[in-house]
Amino acid sequence: MRVRHGPGVALSVSGLTVDYGPVRALREVSLEVPEGGFVAVLGGNGAGKTTLLRAVSGVLSFHGGTVRDGDVTAHGRPLRGLRPDQIVADGVVQVPEGRDVFARMTVGENLRAGALGTRRDRRRTAATRARVLELFPVLAERDRQKAGLLSGGEQQMLAIGRALMAEPRLLLLDEPSLGLAPIMVERIAETIAAINRQGTAVLLIEQNAALALELASHAYVLEVGAVALSGPSAELAASEEVRRRYLGPASADDDEPADVPERTLARWAG
Numbered sequence: 420m421r422v423r424h425g426p427g428v429a430l431s432v433s434g435l436t437v438d439y440g441p442v443r444a445l446r447e448v449s450l451e452v453p454e455g456g457f458v459a460v461l462g463g464n465g466a467g468k469t470t471l472l473r474a475v476s477g478v479l480s481f482h483g484g485t486v487r488d489g490d491v492t493a494h495g496r497p498l499r500g501l502r503p504d505q506i507v508a509d510g511v512v513q514v515p516e517g518r519d520v521f522a523r524m525t526v527g528e529n530l531r532a533g534a535l536g537t538r539r540d541r542r543r544t545a546a547t548r549a550r551v552l553e554l555f556p557v558l559a560e561r562d563r564q565k566a567g568l569l570s571g572g573e574q575q576m577l578a579i580g581r582a583l584m585a586e587p588r589l590l591l592l593d594e595p596s597l598g599l600a601p602i603m604v605e606r607i608a609e610t611i612a613a614i615n616r617q618g619t620a621v622l623l624i625e626q627n628a629a630l631a632l633e634l635a636s637h638a639y640v641l642e643v644g645a646v647a648l649s650g651p652s653a654e655l656a657a658s659e660e661v662r663r664r665y666l667g668p669a670s671a672d673d674d675e676p677a678d679v680p681e682r683t684l685a686r687w688a689g
């Protein structure tokens with residue numbers, strides 16, 4: 420696969436191979452998120468989705484992982500070897516898995532923490548905070564409440580809001596729908612779509628393939644650490660293989676043959 424690095428590309432991952440000690444978690448993974456684009460990575464348990472995000476956001480070594488080979492470039496700048504805070508300063512911000520908010524801090528303090536290290540003046544930080552609260556009005560209502568007392572959905576909103584305080588150009592999301600009630604999943608999904616419409620590129624990691632394919636314009640399927648399939652979301656959603664493995668059986672009134680032949684989907688599986 421040819422991966423571009425220049426302008427117009429928010430993230431390019433090229434031939435990325437990652438190990439945890441003797442365990443190979445990613446094998447020559449390549450993918451691209453265009454500037455302002457919305458790309459999803461699907462895959463079952465242990466496929467390597469979280470590892471991919473760790474490698475991009477620079478926290479792999481905290482989990483005992485090592486990049487063996489490959490490059491990660493954001494907005495044309497190589498990220499390999501940078502510290503996580505330098506990567507955030509470059510506009511690449513991850514919403515951690517498990518909506519990891521600071522439970523003992525208030526909602527307001529969590530949001531302020533998201534802006535630390537961005538070296539922006541107070542006025543700009545206040546404007547960013549106002550935009551975040553517009554997206555998540557419930558966070559304004561809960562400003563002085565301890566984050567640990569929020570519901571699961573509200574904690575997810577806070578985790579996303581805190582990431583947005585750093586004004587990302589590329590937002591990395593790790594399974595934001597996990598463990599949430601359907602109504603909350605819908606609200607989070609709508610907000611992520613709105614964030615993307617406002618110009619932020621999104622890389623969404625999801626086990627909920629139906630949701631991911633609805634939101635993203637392009638998707639990659641990881642299987643055992645390698646990209647098995649990729650293509651425009653509509654094509655993947657129509658693919659028999661993706662339906663069978665990730666979307667469940669088609670419903671009775673949905674038995675049209677897939678209108679996109681499998682061969683139109685790029686394949687790298689060995």
Ligand SMILES: Nc1ncnc2c1ncn2[C@@H]1O[C@H](COP(=O)(O)OP(=O)(O)OP(=O)(O)O)[C@@H](O)[C@H]1O
Nearest residue numbers: 439442444463464465466467468469470471482483
């Ligand atoms: N800190 C770690 N140390 C050792 N092995 C790890 C570690 N983290 C992940 N792995 C292994 O790396 C592989 C990929 O795991 P990863 O968590 O990236 O997958 P995933 O697709 O995010 O799965 P899930 O959806 O279950 O979180 C798995 O075999 C996993 O057991």
